[in-house]
Amino acid sequence: MTKRAFNFCAGPAALPEEVLKQVQAELLDWQGKGLSVMEMSHRGSDFIALAAEAEQDLRDLLHVPNNYKVLFLQGGASQQFAQIPLNLMRDDQKADYIETGIWARKAIEEAARYGAVNVAGSGKVYNFFAVPGQNEWKLSKDAAYVHYTSNETIGGVEFDWIPEVGDVPLVVDMSSDILSRPVDVSKFGVIYAGAQKNIGPSGLVVTIIREDLLGKERSDCPTMLNYKVAADNDSMYNTPPTFSWYLAGLVFKWLKKQGGLEGMKKVNQQKQELLYGYIDSTEFYNNPISQTSRSWMNVPFRLIDERLDKLFLEKAEKNNFLNLKGHRSVGGMRASIYNAVGLEAVQALVAFMKEFEREHG
Ligand code: PMP
Numbered sequence: 469m470t471k472r473a474f475n476f477c478a479g480p481a482a483l484p485e486e487v488l489k490q491v492q493a494e495l496l497d498w499q500g501k502g503l504s505v506m507e508m509s510h511r512g513s514d515f516i517a518l519a520a521e522a523e524q525d526l527r528d529l530l531h532v533p534n535n536y537k538v539l540f541l542q543g544g545a546s547q548q549f550a551q552i553p554l555n556l557m558r559d560d561q562k563a564d565y566i567e568t569g570i571w572a573r574k575a576i577e578e579a580a581r582y583g584a585v586n587v588a589g590s591g592k593v594y595n596f597f598a599v600p601g602q603n604e605w606k607l608s609k610d611a612a613y614v615h616y617t618s619n620e621t622i623g624g625v626e627f628d629w630i631p632e633v634g635d636v637p638l639v640v641d642m643s644s645d646i647l648s649r650p651v652d653v654s655k656f657g658v659i660y661a662g663a664q665k666n667i668g669p670s671g672l673v674v675t676i677i678r679e680d681l682l683g684k685e686r687s688d689c690p691t692m693l694n695y696k697v698a699a700d701n702d703s704m705y706n707t708p709p710t711f712s713w714y715l716a717g718l719v720f721k722w723l724k725k726q727g728g729l730e731g732m733k734k735v736n737q738q739k740q741e742l743l744y745g746y747i748d749s750t751e752f753y754n755n756p757i758s759q760t761s762r763s764w765m766n767v768p769f770r771l772i773d774e775r776l777d778k779l780f781l782e783k784a785e786k787n788n789f790l791n792l793k794g795h796r797s798v799g800g801m802r803a804s805i806y807n808a809v810g811l812e813a814v815q816a817l818v819a820f821m822k823e824f825e826r827e828h829g
Contacts, residue, residue, distance in 0.1 A: 476791050476804050479621070483808050487719055518713075519540070519717075541672070552579065555684060557579070557612040558612070562586055563613050564585075566615070566616040567589070570795075589605035597623075602631055613638070614631065619763050626761060638655060669711070672716060740763075742814050743803065751772065753825070770801065781793055791804075
């Protein structure tokens with residue numbers, strides 16, 4: 469019998485079992501064609517139809533307005549850190565960034581290679597345990613765009629509100645919370661997200677961009693990093709990551725079956741309430757993040773007695789709970805509870821944590 473663990477990995481993360489089974493069933497012979505999706509031409513009508521359907525399903529899920537392009541790109545979210553300024557900020561311009569943790573900082577450092585970056589708001593004063601409120605930000609009047617990170621995957625800090633930045637394009641790294649609940653796409657100039665959390669396998673990054681922002685790239689922007697080139701070629705200027713695109717399409721269909729993003733919001737709300745609720749109820753574990761900034765997707769927690777960390781992880785693994793070790797930069801534990809990690813997985817984790825507390829508390 470196949471053994472499936474409870475997988476709390478931050479990324480590449482758990483995928484819906486139903487989707488994996490479908491991939492397995494279709495691997496040798498996709499829809500009676502006698503080959504897998506990995507082996508077919510991206511210029512053929514089968515793949516083009518499959519790719520368009522995946523895009524449409526994603527548009528449906530997020531209610532993407534017609535004046536936005538949805539791009540299926542490569543290079544991960546890290547490449548978007550460069551691609552954003554290369555496409556939106558000219559030499560003489562500056563951009564505003566909001567610093568909320570490690571991923572925001574990486575985006576800031578990359579953008580600073582191309583132009584002036586103003587850190588308009590920072591969670592540093594809160595030790596990065598909270599996002600800075602907009603009343604604390606000092607936005608520039610003439611910024612090319614405002615960039616923020618809606619969910620800090622390592623810190624476990626998430627915005628539960630969308631910034632108001634007037635006519636300045638709002639750019640968001642939504643890598644670790646896209647598709648976890650409904651969001652108003654029309655508030656943004658650009659949304660980007662690496663796939664390997666809530667979308668599909670790594671190797672793919674999705675960028676949703678308002679059409680009027682296309683064609684503003686710097687003259688030295690490489691062709692492969694030019695959003696307009698990608699948009700004009702339906703994300704197939706070169707060979708796209710076809711298998712990841714196909715699998716993402718299956719995840720979008722699975723999400724539709726779960727009741728879309730309203731459906732996901734309900735389950736994700738229950739999951740995080742259960743886990744934070746338990747952590748807050750005991751003196752054995754702790755989560756330091758301010759109540760209003762707590763991530764629904766990544767829940768870092770500590771054992772008050774750090775000497776028990778190793779034993780906790782060993783026992784967890786023996787009991788089929790994988791990847792609970794916190795990021796190397798912060799230590800402790802982290803449970804990533806993305807869409808494909810069901811309520812039953814979180815219930816089982818909380819039961820395990822309670823049992824561990826009973827034995828060692
Ligand atoms: N931004 C955030 C919020 C992330 O969580 C990650 C990856 N964990 C990245 C950017 C970088 O993504 P990639 O590895 O796809 O470049």
